[in-house]
Amino acid sequence: MAFKQHSVLPGFKLSLGYTLLYLSLIVLLPLAALIIKTSNLDWSAFWTIVTEPRVVASYKVTFGTSLLAALINLVFGLLIAWVLVRYPFPGKRLVDALVDLPFALPTAVAGIALATIYAPNGWIGQWFEPLGLKIAFTPLGIVLALTFITLPFVVRTVQPVLQDLEKELEEAAASLGATRGQVFYKIILPTILPALLTGFAMAFARAIGEYGSVIFIAGNMPYVSEITPLMIISKLEQYDYLGATAIACVMLAVSFALLLVINGLQWWTAKRLGRRK
């Protein structure tokens, strides 16, 4: 890093120095430990661990359920943001505040609450039981928990963009003969698309790493409803540190890739909205 100091304000070296030190100690060094630990494994040993059938099955469960949950929230998150920004209804402030509940409610609490409600004898689960549809203790339960956990992401990324969408753009399109549907697909959707995808990617990234809410409702059956974070835990419990580390490394790589994707999407959002730094 080059230190170009133009400002007359004090404290640049102190604040940046402290920031870098603290970041290194809390985040970078421990993450480096993970990578160094993995490098003790040779490639084929690493590959064997991370492609073990049970682990591969857990990837499928994790990515599949996360993708589904993120897709559900892509649709409903957009709908909720739309309704909150555009339609008047009583109690709107309360609903708006409630959207953040999954950020504020500890995941374990969400997990046991959802597991109880959707259990075969639970409030909602009992209605699905006769239909032969089991939700709790199946991958469906995982989707449910992940949908809960990631609900705010799309709403909160799309809401401000919808809020700032100039109504003149819609009026201009209408005066040029566009129907309401055409206005949505040709004007509104392209404008909010980057924000929508950012929210989707954030929800997906969060869902992949989620542990607390899922383990209570998943049933954790090997090959069926076992998620990757749980694989790490169970390896740890068997004192298989190398195994846990190898799988964690895969997850870390995915997280990092998603973080880059999200950054790229945010840059795109800023560009599309014409906000330049």
Add this chain to the structure above:
Amino acid sequence: MAGGVNNAPRSIVTTETRPVRIVLTGIALAFIGLFLVVPLVSVFIEAFRQGWHLYLAALVEPDALSAIKLTLITAAIAVPLNLVFGLSAAWAIAKFEFRGKSMLITLIDLPFAVSPVVAGLIYVLLFGAQGWWGPWLADHDIKIIFAVPGIVLATVFVTFPFVARELIPLMEAQGSDEEQAAMVLGATGWQMFWRVTLPNIKWGLLYGVILANARAMGEFGAVSVVSGHVRGETNTIPLHVEILYNEYNFVAAFACASLLALLALVTLALKSWVEWRTERLAAEDRRHATEE
């Protein structure tokens, strides 16, 4: 922060017909009801299923009390640490230009992207019995993993970005005109910080602290990996809830969970209040600026 809530009716051209609006609003509210309200309400109903006495008994039981204590201690250490970090990072990033800035911002975000389980694991790899410094720590009889320091460390990791994330855009938007004015008027660095910068960012700071605190008290995955689950010693409330739930002691589990749900509600209320205040101040600001 979240976008504002606007209740003004829109012109006919830029909205849908009334039936469409009602249907869409209905679907959105039903989704929120089913996915958010029902689980929240169920926590309290399950907690009080067997009456007040059992509820209270579950909370004053020694293991529960020690879990509450540990949770409070953890938050009391982790939140201030990240508060100082957040201020320092935001100051450096928002007020100065340097190369590698966007890389730094991305790295600060990293803990949000990492799975909580991985967050716990990395500390086990450093400080655990099999870890880098495990043997040295064991020789000196210092326990970090399966003890309170490990829990605090894991919590610091998962709440790491909250305050910084909130302050960086806020301070960038405010610019440094006021600070420069203070310097020109002869203020020292600390005077400028306490009298100019801090009053300007206090609401954003509070917002970040509220969110960091909620996460610190409620973290499960990362803490679960480093805790060792020793009853009465290394259990935070969420871990205590898990143990009770797995023992089929549902009333006690939900009673402790209801404390966390209450915390969530208080967090949401505070958060909305801060948002409402900032919005109002911004609106007033705009009004005064245009009145001239």
Add this chain to the structure above:
Amino acid sequence: MSIAINGISKHFGNFVALDNLQLDIASGELLALLGPSGCGKTTLLRIIAGLETPDQGQILFHGEDATDTHVRERQVGFVFQHYALFRHMTVFENVAFGLRVRPKKTRPSETEIKRKVHELLSLVQLDWLADRYPAQLSGGQRQRIALARALAVEPKVLLLDEPFGALDTKVRKELRRWLRRLHDEMHITSVFVTHDQEEALEVADRVVVMNKGKIEQIGTPEQVYDAPATPFVYQFLGDVNLFHSRVHDGWAEVGAARFAAEAGDSDKAVVYVRPHEIELSRVATEKAIAGVISHSRLLGATVRLEVDVKDAEVVEVELTRERYQEGGWQVGEAVWLNPREARVYPAA
């Protein structure tokens, strides 16, 4: 196409935006809606476009009721104050938008769209910008693209909201002339909103002066400027001096000067005189007002003098630079003011 506005009213909450308006717009004319901000001119324009619905009254397009016709079907071209160009589309796509959203049956072919868009872009002299995005254009270019986009749907009426408001002075003047020429070529019924009297007087065939939701006067630029119907119009269309006076025998008296007034005896009246319609003299005449020059300011080709007059506020007098130099007027000098033109209105 002619437009008739019959008794249109519009409220926003307690605010009366338009109060029982009556207006006929002839086919092919270029009409300016002129007034201060908040006078209702933009609301009227938006009602004509169908972007806003009136609480009361009727809009007739070519004699047919169009009050409930959706903006989509009205076939109006609307140019927004800040242009409302679609940021994610190129200039070409922006102009083509109105053609592309037509129902399949009436949608022109791709080659037809291409031809038409390029024709319009040539018309606004910006064909070379077709592949740019709006963010890459200057203000004046955006304005012309917005116009081309509105014209693409072959509107029967062209509506422009403060079309030059967001531009700097030099570009604004060029575009004004260009719009006038364009209108003379195309003869499309056009209405534009402005708060700038110079703009209205220079460009429009007829000017509608509005204030507080009502029409104060409708007329050609000459009519509204030379024969303002109300004090508001007089004041809005240029600088003005006012003298408070009382009427005697059909004359409003200001100092020694008198002006014909229609009001009755001893009624209060206000006399309006424009700064450039006052002659200065060093000789006292029968009808002159005495004063002392207190300030002089050079404003390019003209000179503005402030003259202190007894019983009145400061009076402004505007002279050409030549006349100022010929006269050799000095600050501190006693002078007599001879209004060439004046209008007397009963005091409110």
